[in-house]
Amino acid sequence: MKYFKVSILLLFTFTLSSCNSDDEGKKTDKDNFDRAALLENWADNIIIPSYENFASYTSDLEAKTEAFVQDPSEAALIDLRESYEEAYLQYQTVALFGVGKAEAINFRMFLNTYPVDEAAVQEKIESGSYNLELPSSYDEQGFPALDLLLNGLAAEDAGILDFYTTHSNASAYLNYLQDVSSRINDLTQEVLSDWQNSFRDQFVSNTASSNTGAVDRLTNDYVMYYEKYLRTGKIGIPAGAFTGNPMPETVEAKYSNGLSKDLYLKALETVQNFFNGKHFDSNETGPSYKQYLDHLNTVKNSTDLSSLINSQFNAIAQQATNLNDDFVEQVKTENTVMLQAFNELQKNVVLLKVDMLQALAISVDYVDTDGD
Amino acid sequence: MKKAFSAYLNKNSEAAPLAVFRIFFGIMMFLSVIRFWWHGWIEKLYITPQFFFSYYGFEWVKPLGEFTYLIFIICGLSALFVAAGFKYRLAIITFFLSFTYIELMDKTTYLNHYFFISILSFLMIFLPANAYYSVDAWQKPKRAFQKIPSWCIDSIKLLIATVYFYAGIAKINSDWLLEAMPLKIWLPSRYDLPLLGDLLQQEWVHYFFSWSGMLYDIVIPFLLLYKPTRVFAFVLVVVFHLVTRILFPIGMFPYIMIVSALIFFDAGLHHRILNFLSGLFKIAKGRFDNGREKYYRPVRRKLVISVLSLFFLIQVLLPWRYLLYPGELFWTEEGFRFSWRVMLMEKAGYAQFKIVNQESGKWFYVKNSDFLTPFQEKQMATQPDFILEYAHFLGKHYKKKGHSNIQVFVENHVALNGRKSTLYIDPEVNLLEHCDSFKTKTFLLPFHDTIKGL
Known part of the structure; x- marks a missing residue:
């Protein structure tokens, strides 16, 4: 009976210690590869600077969109298009970091689900009623939607500009364009500020x-x-x-x-x-x-x-x-x-x-x- | 010799160890079923997937949709009946059938532990585990016995000893002993364990775990059988299994093995355990201590002994069937299962299937995630019988979708115990031209290294 009791006791202590094991925090040793340093390098030198950089492009994108909405000229369109192309390019530097806020809000899906659903976009613009926060609208927004709105509506710039100027629904097109740009920027700022505030420490300490x-x-x-x-x-x-x-x-x-x-x-x-x-x-x-x-x-x-x-x-x-x-x-x-x-x-x-x-x-x- | 054997068959001993074993076994199995349900694994493993991998010859065993829960309920309840020793024979047969059915539904989830439970419950069908301290014995004093033939208890010891011993000799190979693989991959990844974490980075620790694990498995049955070393052996059992529990995700198994090892002790311990239970539940244990001895009628005994002999003969031979296949066992996995080869391999793979129209030459790749869960895909990518079965499934699926002249090829890379991944299946072979069988699979490419050992 004695060893039976001892073994039961052992059993409990080991079970408890093994249950705790997952929660134990970081520990570093020279024999051990330093994962805290790995995570710090990822967060501080790669991920956060990448988001900061990208966020500056998305604000520019929103600003250039506003300028275009104020004055839908060919010059403004070319400006905006340039901003869009740069932002799309910089998006590629953050797309792979789908953890934390980016994962929680489906950042990748909202910003870059392609091919864009052209018919749905047209229909949303015509009807004027849409909610870009719905997952069903993944393929009606983001960079692929901008691609359509800035390059795909007509073959020539003049034809594209018509949609924002002389088209019977021109203001609806402008609104939609603005909403898509703003949403890209809003979501990006949200992810960035989460990294800058609480998530960075949470990420780095989760070894x-x-x-x-x-x-x-x-x-x-x-x-x-x-x-x-x-x-x-x-x-x-x-x-x-x-x-x-x-x-x-x-x-x-x-x-x-x-x-x-x-x-x-x-x-x-x-x-x-x-x-x-x-x-x-x-x-x-x-x-x-x-x-x-x-x-x-x-x-x-x-x-x-x-x-x-x-x-x-x-x-x-x-x-x-x-x-x-x-x-x-x-x-x-x-x-x-x-x-x-x-x-x-x-x-x-x-x-x-x-x-x-x-x-x-x-x-x-x-x-x-x-x-x- | 013959005389000694028949004398042994006539030898009786206390039934208490078998009764205690039955109670703990039933409770452990009941808890295992609850735990399985609790983790959502019934849904995740048997209801969500749209395709299931079958064992050769058991293609008819499939999950039953929502009714799969019913099988688990039956399995759990029968385990409780076994623990109570209530309608024992019916209960243990039901348990064996329902548990085995569950295991046969999808071989993705194959574990040696599950196979152990299946054959152990099969063995228990033939043992009078309800003769003592059971509801059956309480209700029918005529069928209650304090003593039963010794071979009834020894057969369980023999099965446990077989498991350990074969698990031990399977570890006598160059990867395990000379390279400390795969422990060298697994142990450092548990760097965040308190106390152990840093130690697990040391190379000597990997070798220590490899060698001591091998020695433990081979020696422990003998240490448990030999009375002077028994208590020491039991402490080893507890420590060994709890260490494995801490290091690896192996669920209930360590506890099952620890409790099972109690059967090696003399009846004194089991009487004390039963006394303790009797005190707890106010059971008059004295009613079972009737001094009666169970004897089998000669014909019946002959039948049971024959079944058990055949059973053990199969258990002893099964792990050696790999010798009938050419090639490296760890690579081909032909004869790998049901042989107590536990924790021996870290194997990972990636399989890209290609559907080709033989006539037009047009082709496309398959997205495995359209048909398989990540777990199934992982298991499929390293095992030839899975790959073959899946290839035939894909062939049928695309034929039904209107494709014709279909050929199925696979580009499949596999990495074994830290070696660089290499091609596993011949990418030039149309898998539809091969059928599953026990014959060696000729579409496998050879392993470019040698692993020496048993």
Whole structure:
């Protein structure tokens, strides 16, 4: 009976201590890869500066939209269009950080769900009644809607301007344009201020190893962004990789001549820079996946995974030089080059999702069932 | 020899250890079912998915939509009946059938632990676990016995010993012992554990866990069987399983094994446990201590012994079936399941399926998330029988959607125990030309390394 009691006692203490384990805070040691430093580098040198930069572009976008609404001239349209293109490009530097507020408010969906539903946008404008906060309106706003409103309404600038000046519903068009721009800026400021206020500390201190830990969450998101938004969205779907038929109408920024490739390259560069822990708008680097993998490598003496991943990123960029500046053209004229891009991207899906996640011991799904 | 064996078969011992085992087993199983439900896993694993992976030959076992809950209710209730020893034979048969049905519904969720529960409950069908301290024995004093044949208790010990021993010898391989893999991947990732966290970064700790885990599994059955080392062995059992509970997400299993190990003790301990329970629930334990001994009629005994012998013969042989297949077991997984190969591999994969029209040459890729849950996709991507079954499902699905002359190919990369991922399935092979069977799968590409060992 004595050892029975002892074992029951042991059982309880161990159970309790194991239950607590998930909540224990950060702890650093020289033998341990410093995840707090990793998260700090991500937050302070990459994510927050990227959002700050992007937010300055979205305010400019809102301001230029206002100017255009006040005076719908050709000069104002060209100004606004330039602002839109810059903002769209800078959006690619924040799109992959789908954690915290961005996740909670579906930032990515509201800002960049494409292809835009042209008919729905027209109908909303005509009726004048719409609520852009509804998830059902994902594909009626954001940058794809601006793409339509600034470039897709007519072939020539004069024709586009008609919608905002002489059209019977001109004021409704102006209102919708303004609402879309303002919403992009509002949502961006919301995400940025959340990072600047409480979320930064919460993120950096969440060094837990469980699947709610910040490293785990962001890594899952990083891999998912690369696979789903970069590989599938920007290249795979337009190339018809999942349907067998090229679909030029699904190209990102399809009405903006030649913007699609720039967006792709920017997104690609962002993903690689993040992998290497490169500070935003600087050549300095800090703690990163690369360092983490190199650290684990010294423990395990396995293949030099970070070099493999980096050289594949370079191969993808190299292949991209064969791509037409406009993916709509590319898909229509020579889709095989687009499919080659897909294949190159695919190689890094395997390295990131299989090899890197295995090395980091991060599980790819959120199903929390028992293991053996 | 024959004489010694028949003398052994005639030997009787106290029924209390088996009664205690039955009670704890029933309660643990009941709690496991509740826990499964509580986590929302019935919904998540058996109702939400639109496709389920079947065991070869058991394609007819599928979840029953909302009625799946009913199977779990039946399973949980029968576990309670087992614990109480009420209508025991019916209860344990019901438990075995319902539990096994659940396990057969989708092999995505396969765990050695579940297989252990299935075969243990099968074994218990043939044991008189209700002879003592049960509702059945209370109601029918004629069927109540204080003593039962020793082999009834020993057969449970034998099954537990088999599990440990095979789990131990499976660890005698170069990855586990010489590379400390996959513990070298898993342990450092638990850096935030209090006290242990920093220790788990040390290489020697990985080797220590690997070697001690192997030794523990092989030696523990003997330490439990040998009286002088039994208490020490039990402390080891408790420590070992609680450490695994802390380090890995393995649910109820550690507790089940700890409680099961009690059966190795002499009846004195079990009488004390039952005395304690009797005090708690005001049960007159004396009514069961009737001094009666259970003897089987010769024909019946012969039948039961034959069934159990066959059962154990299968258990002893099953883990070796992998020798019938060429190639590295960890890579092909042919003969991997049902063999107590626990925690041996960190395997991850990515499978991109390609549907090709043979005539026009037109093709497209499949989005796995259209058909599979992330968990299913993860399990599918590293196991050839899953890949084959899924390929046939895709073939049928697209045929139904009006595609013709379909071929199904897969580009599948797999990484095993920290090695760089390599191609797993021959991407040139049309998987529709292959059918699942127990024969070796010829569409697998070879493993470019060797893992020595059993």
